[in-house]
Amino acid sequence: SKPIVAVKSGRSAAGARAASSHTGALASLDVAVDALFKESGVVRTDTLDELFAVTNLFAQQPLPAGRRVAVLSNAGGPAILAADALEARGLELTHLSDELQAMLAEHLLPEASTANPVDMVASAGPDQYAACLGHLMDSDEIDSIVVIHIPASPGGSGGVAESVEATVKARGGSDKTLIAVYMGGAPDSADDDVDHPIPVYSYPDSAAQALSAAVGYSEWRQKEEGEYPRPDGIDRAEAEKIVRRAIARVGKDGGWMTDVEVQGLLSAYGIALAQTHVAHSADEAVALAADIGGPVVLKVVAPSVLHKSDSGGVVLGVSGGDEVRAAYERVTGIAEDATGAVVQEYVAAGHEVIVGMTEDPLFGPLVVFGLGGIFVELMQDVAFRINPLSDLEAREMIGEVKAAKLLSGYRGEPAGDVDALVALLMRISALIEDAPEIAEMDLNPVKALPPGEGVRVVDARIRVRPITGAVLPSRKDLPGRMLEPGERSTLVSDVDDKGMLESKARRLEFATISWNVLESAISISLGIAAGSLALIGFGVDSIVEIFASLVVVWHLGAGTGEANHPARTRIALRLTAAAFLLLAVGLSIAAVSDLVSGRQADESILGIIYLGITLIVMFGLSLSLI
Numbered sequence: 001s002k003p004i005v006a007v008k009s010g011r012s013a014a015g016a017r018a019a020s021s022h023t024g025a026l027a028s029l030d031v032a033v034d035a036l037f038k039e040s041g042v043v044r045t046d047t048l049d050e051l052f053a054v055t056n057l058f059a060q061q062p063l064p065a066g067r068r069v070a071v072l073s074n075a076g077g078p079a080i081l082a083a084d085a086l087e088a089r090g091l092e093l094t095h096l097s098d099e100l101q102a103m104l105a106e107h108l109l110p111e112a113s114t115a116n117p118v119d120m121v122a123s124a125g126p127d128q129y130a131a132c133l134g135h136l137m138d139s140d141e142i143d144s145i146v147v148i149h150i151p152a153s154p155g156g157s158g159g160v161a162e163s164v165e166a167t168v169k170a171r172g173g174s175d176k177t178l179i180a181v182y183m184g185g186a187p188d189s190a191d192d193d194v195d196h197p198i199p200v201y202s203y204p205d206s207a208a209q210a211l212s213a214a215v216g217y218s219e220w221r222q223k224e225e226g227e228y229p230r231p232d233g234i235d236r237a238e239a240e241k242i243v244r245r246a247i248a249r250v251g252k253d254g255g256w257m258t259d260v261e262v263q264g265l266l267s268a269y270g271i272a273l274a275q276t277h278v279a280h281s282a283d284e285a286v287a288l289a290a291d292i293g294g295p296v297v298l299k300v301v302a303p304s305v306l307h308k309s310d311s312g313g314v315v316l317g318v319s320g321g322d323e324v325r326a327a328y329e330r331v332t333g334i335a336e337d338a339t340g341a342v343v344q345e346y347v348a349a350g351h352e353v354i355v356g357m358t359e360d361p362l363f364g365p366l367v368v369f370g371l372g373g374i375f376v377e378l379m380q381d382v383a384f385r386i387n388p389l390s391d392l393e394a395r396e397m398i399g400e401v402k403a404a405k406l407l408s409g410y411r412g413e414p415a416g417d418v419d420a421l422v423a424l425l426m427r428i429s430a431l432i433e434d435a436p437e438i439a440e441m442d443l444n445p446v447k448a449l450p451p452g453e454g455v456r457v458v459d460a461r462i463r464v465r466p467i468t469g470a471v472l473p474s475r476k477d478l479p480g481r482m483l484e485p486g487e488r489s490t491l492v493s494d495v496d497d498k499g500m501l502e503s504k505a506r507r508l509e510f511a512t513i514s515w516n517v518l519e520s521a522i523s524i525s526l527g528i529a530a531g532s533l534a535l536i537g538f539g540v541d542s543i544v545e546i547f548a549s550l551v552v553v554w555h556l557g558a559g560t561g562e563a564n565h566p567a568r569t570r571i572a573l574r575l576t577a578a579a580f581l582l583l584a585v586g587l588s589i590a591a592v593s594d595l596v597s598g599r600q601a602d603e604s605i606l607g608i609i610y611l612g613i614t615l616i617v618m619f620g621l622s623l624s625l626i
Contacts, residue, residue, distance in 0.1 A: 003058050003217050005043045007051050008033050032360040035384045039393070041220040043213045053210040056199040057179060063218040064177040066143040068094040069211070070136050071117035073148035074124040078183060078204055079117035082146055085208035091144075091215060093117065100139050107131040122152045126163035133167050137174045144177040144215075146207055147198075151184035165198060173197075177214060181207050226390025231427045233270040236434055242268065243437050247466050254439060254465025259301055259342055262460050269431045271424065273457045274447075275345035285328040286321045288343040295319045295346040298327040299459070302335035306461070311335070317346050347456045350447030351406050351416045355424060357387070357432055357441040365432045369425060371403035372445040387432050394425040407448060416448030420455045437464045 008030075037044045045051045069091050073079035083093050093116045096104075101114035107128050113119040118136075120128050129147070136145050149160045161182065168174060181201050201207040242265045246257045257265065263276055275292055278301060279285035289296045300313035308314045313334050315327040324343075332338040354372035357365050363386050370382030383400040385393050398404055398421055409415035424446065432438055440463040447456045 003043060004041070005045060005051055005054050005058070005213075006037065007045050007048060008037075031384045032363040032366055032386065035366060035386050036363060039386060041217060043217055045213070049206070050209055053199075053201060053206045054213045057177070057210045057214050058217075060197050060199050061177045061179065061214070062175060063221070064144045064211070064215045065175070065218070067092045067215055068141065068143045069146060070094070070096070070139075070142040070144070071146045071148065072120070072129070072132055072136060073117055073150075074120050074122055074129075074152070075148070075150045076113075076119045078148045078150060078181070079119050082148060082181070082204035082208060083117050085205050086146070086211070089208055089212035091208070091212060094142060096139075097141060100135065100141060103135045104132050122150075126159045129160050130163045130167045133164060134171070137167070137171060137176055137178075142176065144179075144211055146179055146181065146204070146211070148181040148183070148204065156184050157182040161200075168197065177211065179207050179211060224392060226392030228388060228390055229426065231270060231423070231430055234427075234430065234434075235268040239265055239268040239431070239435060243435050243464055246464050247437060250464065252466055254463060256303075256306075257462045257464060262462050265431070265435075265462065266457060266460060269427050271427050271431075271457060272454055273460070274347050277343050278340055279328065279343050280340040282325045282328040285341055285343050286324045289319070289324045290321075292343065292345050295348075296324065297342075297344045297346050297458075298324070298331050299342040299344065300331040300334060300338050301340045301342060302332075302338040304337050305335050308459070317348070344458070347447045347449075347458055349414075350449045350456070351403070352445035353403065353416075353421065353448055354382070354442070354444040355421075355428055355446055356443060357428065357438065359439050360386075365438075367397075367425065367429060367432070369397040369421075370401050371406075387429055389425055389429040391422065391426065394422045394429070397425065398422065414450050417451045417454055418448075419451075420453075421446075421448055424455050435464075437467050439463050439465050 034044065036042075043054055045054055067090065069086050071079050071082050071086075071093065073082070086093060096114065096116050096118075104114045104118060105112070108114070108120050109123065112121050112124075118132060120132065129149070133145070133147065136142060147164055149157045151157055161180070164178075164180060168178065179199050179201065181204055183202065185202070199210070201210070242261055246261050247254070250256075259276070259278055263273060266273055274297075277288045277292075279288050285298065295317040296319065298315045298318065299308050300311070302313070305311050305313050308331075311334055313331045315331055318324055318327045328341050331341050352371070352373040354368065354370050356368045358368070360366050365387040366384050367387050367389055368382050368384050370380075381401045381403050383397040385397055389397075395418075398407065398418060406413065407416035407418055407421075428441070428443070432441075440461075442461045443457050443459070445458050447458055449455060
């Protein structure tokens, strides 16, 4: 329930220099930390000054109920600086109602401004601050108040500070978040033991930064928890086969999947692509274009060409046999290792966005969403989250980027299908979760069609590499999550077929039951041997036999570990326990008989040796089951 404020150093873009994809270039070394803090509600600050400014507010004031702020000042310049700083951080200087402005005007000179920010002019003193602050505190039009004072006399801000604190105490506190900016310096306290409940800052920027952090944390606390629904229509087995074939082709160092592999993998997860085929000759390209109908796009297929648009490997909107043939010769001519060209449906409508993924060495997969197209790295209008995504996080990512206004229909332009983009992000999240071999992914551009028409992935690139050892559990797997019916754990990445895990589980259960049955048979045999020796008078001392009986009972109670075994194994162990108890009774009767009849010392020595061997065998069997 307590806020966490952190200073994180090490912001650097050096790690993006070696990235080969758009998503990798966008994900600097610091992006993962920002994503983690945003999801977990940690307030991040860049400097120690900001750290103490934020914690000072958290320690002394209630969390803001909203983003509406009122500024009360005796100077117009600092008030405007505060307004700029607050609005730059997403806070709202709400318009004050005529009734509230009239109440404020009753205490101010005619030249004062009662609009927000409230400029009481330089002559305003403690009485004016107390009266106007009281009206603002009583109003339900605002959530936070920033009080600013510049000393107009050598006396400093002491009188105003005392008046502000007295106003707050007279009302028994306030549900408003109240902070003060005394630009002449914090007033000296006549009594160091007096509690000053109002955080004080030297400049409006510091106050705005602290208040913005408090508002963000308050909103994080109030937001609903998201869910992790499993998208339907997923063919996970087919996707695993495609990934395994790609890894077998690229080798241990990993590499990029072919266009055919990418198309098959995305289709297995129900992700809509523009109609796409691969042609290996100009004649084949013409035939495929005719089958698609309408304008098409041709893209070079070559291992050496990563960004096709940058290399001139893309021709848009061609139609007719001659144009398609010329376009094929053009795109395949840019690379010596070209093996053909992609012939794709031309999707002219829709807003271009990017959906991607990159692997962070510490935090795992990062999912990105933002403004797409060829300017994605230039604009860097993107949002990142750590995978897996909840449904709310997916929608938040879309709303964070500036391009979200385009998706809402900016200046008469058609809107985009936001619901379909959320569904796309959830399917990508599921794919990343199911296939830890994916190291990097770019879906750019993705065309967001008008509402109700869905999305189309126009270009996609996926890089895979083999996984060795265990895969770290996902965020939603902690502390534990039951697998869905038929779902397989992501901790195993070298599965050859769909039934391998089930087969391994059956073999493991059979081996466990077989070992316990064998152990039970050995224990019963030892118990029968011990009881028989005692009953025929072989010469086991009575005290030794009583101790042997206790060992048998201990073996049953502490050595079996029944709770860790399957149901059929527990039945076998319980039957063994019943046999052991009967044998223990027999040994006890034999021990009493020994006390009556008496035994020879040399026979007791043989009994002790026998007991030692029995103890060692039983102890070893017990350890195997603990």
